[in-house]
Amino acid sequence: MWKAFNYGYILIYPKEKKEVVEAVLAREYDENGAYQNVLKRAENELEQNPDDIFAQFNIAIAEYYLGNYEEAVAAFEKAEPGLPPRMLWYQYEPILAYQKLKNYERVIQLTQNVFYSGNLVFSELYQVRGEVFLAQGNKEAARGEFEKAVYYNKNLKPAQLSLQSLQN
Numbered sequence: 001m002w003k004a005f006n007y008g009y010i011l012i013y014p015k016e017k018k019e020v021v022e023a024v025l026a027r028e029y030d031e032n033g034a035y036q037n038v039l040k041r042a043e044n045e046l047e048q049n050p051d052d053i054f055a056q057f058n059i060a061i062a063e064y065y066l067g068n069y070e071e072a073v074a075a076f077e078k079a080e081p082g083l084p085p086r087m088l089w090y091q092y093e094p095i096l097a098y099q100k101l102k103n104y105e106r107v108i109q110l111t112q113n114v115f116y117s118g119n120l121v122f123s124e125l126y127q128v129r130g131e132v133f134l135a136q137g138n139k140e141a142a143r144g145e146f147e148k149a150v151y152y153n154k155n156l157k158p159a160q161l162s163l164q165s166l167q168n
Helices: 015-029 031-048 053-065 069-082 093-100 104-116 123-135 139-152 157-167
Strands: none
Touching: 015 031, 031 053, 053 069, 053 093, 069 093, 093 104, 093 123, 104 123, 123 139, 123 157, 139 157
């Protein structure tokens, strides 16, 4: 488990062991409970070391998944200056938080930064940008972004559906 990614983990287990896994994980089995725990752990780490950029970033991610978008953005903005340049390649929830808050200019800026840092094939970010342009009433720009999303990932259902909706 890696601190920079909320100590996340993936479990693989047979169906018949589900009850055992639930019992072992307890509150961590529930996604909301898991993110509450992430938030507590990150806040404790930040209390011990106020300069802990990854604890601050983990707070941003937890707040996003808990539906606290303003708090997610505030935590991200504290962490952002110290983050590795490619951090949003791996966890782009801060971009999604800005989108939820309708701060579209910031969404475009951050997605552009990801592209300029060498990740031009991030299909999910083209999807987000398409949604932003659509929300702004710019259907042609939205279509272009959805087309890029499908170009880089022909199996990305949201982009396929978005393109279909623009054709109707």
